[in-house]
Amino acid sequence: MDRIYLDYAATTPLDRRVFAKMEPFFTQDFGNPSSIHTFGQQAEAAVDNARTGIAGMFHVSTDGVIFTSGGSESDNLAVRGTALWQRRTHGKNKIITSPVEHHAVLATVEQLGDAYGFDVHLVKVDRSGKVDLTDLERLIDEDTAVVSIIFANNEIGTINPVSEIAEVCHRKGAIFHSDAVQAAAHLEFDLENSPIDLISIGAHKFYGPKGVGALVSRKKPELFPQITGGKQENGLRAGTHNVPSIVGMAEALLLAREGMAVRSPELTHMRDRLIERVTEEIPGAMVTGDLKERLPNHASFVFESVDGNRLLVQLDMAGFACSSGSACKTGDPQPSDVLLALGIEPKLALGSLRVTLGSGTTDEHIDSFTRALPGLIEANRKRNS
Numbered sequence: 001m002d003r004i005y006l007d008y009a010a011t012t013p014l015d016r017r018v019f020a021k022m023e024p025f026f027t028q029d030f031g032n033p034s035s036i037h038t039f040g041q042q043a044e045a046a047v048d049n050a051r052t053g054i055a056g057m058f059h060v061s062t063d064g065v066i067f068t069s070g071g072s073e074s075d076n077l078a079v080r081g082t083a084l085w086q087r088r089t090h091g092k093n094k095i096i097t098s099p100v101e102h103h104a105v106l107a108t109v110e111q112l113g114d115a116y117g118f119d120v121h122l123v124k125v126d127r128s129g130k131v132d133l134t135d136l137e138r139l140i141d142e143d144t145a146v147v148s149i150i151f152a153n154n155e156i157g158t159i160n161p162v163s164e165i166a167e168v169c170h171r172k173g174a175i176f177h178s179d180a181v182q183a184a185a186h187l188e189f190d191l192e193n194s195p196i197d198l199i200s201i202g203a204h205k206f207y208g209p210k211g212v213g214a215l216v217s218r219k220k221p222e223l224f225p226q227i228t229g230g231k232q233e234n235g236l237r238a239g240t241h242n243v244p245s246i247v248g249m250a251e252a253l254l255l256a257r258e259g260m261a262v263r264s265p266e267l268t269h270m271r272d273r274l275i276e277r278v279t280e281e282i283p284g285a286m287v288t289g290d291l292k293e294r295l296p297n298h299a300s301f302v303f304e305s306v307d308g309n310r311l312l313v314q315l316d317m318a319g320f321a322c323s324s325g326s327a328c329k330t331g332d333p334q335p336s337d338v339l340l341a342l343g344i345e346p347k348l349a350l351g352s353l354r355v356t357l358g359s360g361t362t363d364e365h366i367d368s369f370t371r372a373l374p375g376l377i378e379a380n381r382k383r384n385s
């Protein structure tokens, strides 16, 4: 059976062109960038080159790029690192985030509240998952150390008005971090002309390798390292550089940028066709997230009287790989916190489905998926009744 992968928000395949750039750094150019000798210098040059490339794409200085082990570490570094720094240097004690963040942010903020005594606040979101700016204005004050709001949501695809959010933060002197792990594959960022202070990315969401990411800001950020030890990354992240992956991430981001203008409208077209067919042909189907301000590759639904986890198994048996939320939640019978935060009833939230498109997706894939789904939903409902 030909399997159809429709879970590009969970991860993407490594682009062969990226792999080709990475390969020499596993074997012949294996030096440690911190070593003095020529092997080390060559590896250091490769890391510097990747840093310059990424800094250029974000319009920031090279000091503003910190390589990490992925999106989660980048979120941790931004949120915990900044909160602790702001408390130490300015006595600030408040953190604001939203209830629809990835757990890499939510669990970090929870820990900062429980174990470090920060005053944590969750800003309201509307039914599409967008931050309520009035509520943010109400919560934020001069005591706010850091505000972290997701750029584009992994479960529902909604894109937040991050520039407006950042303006609100700046008026009160708070640092604004945005988790752009999902957004990086689809949107361009110019941090030089944007009020956003810190952005997190992870390469495996844009056809780069797993286990590498970055925290990006206009200049060297003020924060405490979360991995202490050697002086790598300007003293902000210790540990021998993952040279092949760093090289791969820079190449993957470049290719994502180059391909965006052509690929983005194609993805949007397929996504809209999928959404239209699913909502037209399946009674009791509802789109989650914003219909317009959403990632071009992202479709997400809830279905009345459907067991979402069972639906994933049925889809898998029929040859389709999808998700019911973020990858980390698959198999978890609890309704998604993100969907509950939108005001969706817990029972309805249990019938969620996320379909995310990518480089391998074709019109034929959308056709066969939308042909198969109504029957699977019907069978699922019969077992549920």
Ligand SMILES: Cc1ncc(COP(=O)(O)O)c(C=O)c1O
Pocket: 009, 010, 069, 070, 071, 072, 073, 075, 102, 104, 150, 152, 153, 154, 179, 180, 181, 182, 202, 203, 204, 211, 212, 213, 326, 327
């Ligand atoms: C929005 C968002 N943030 C953070 C992460 C974590 O990134 P990583 O898997 O690179 O640690 C993910 C991954 O699913 C994500 O979707």
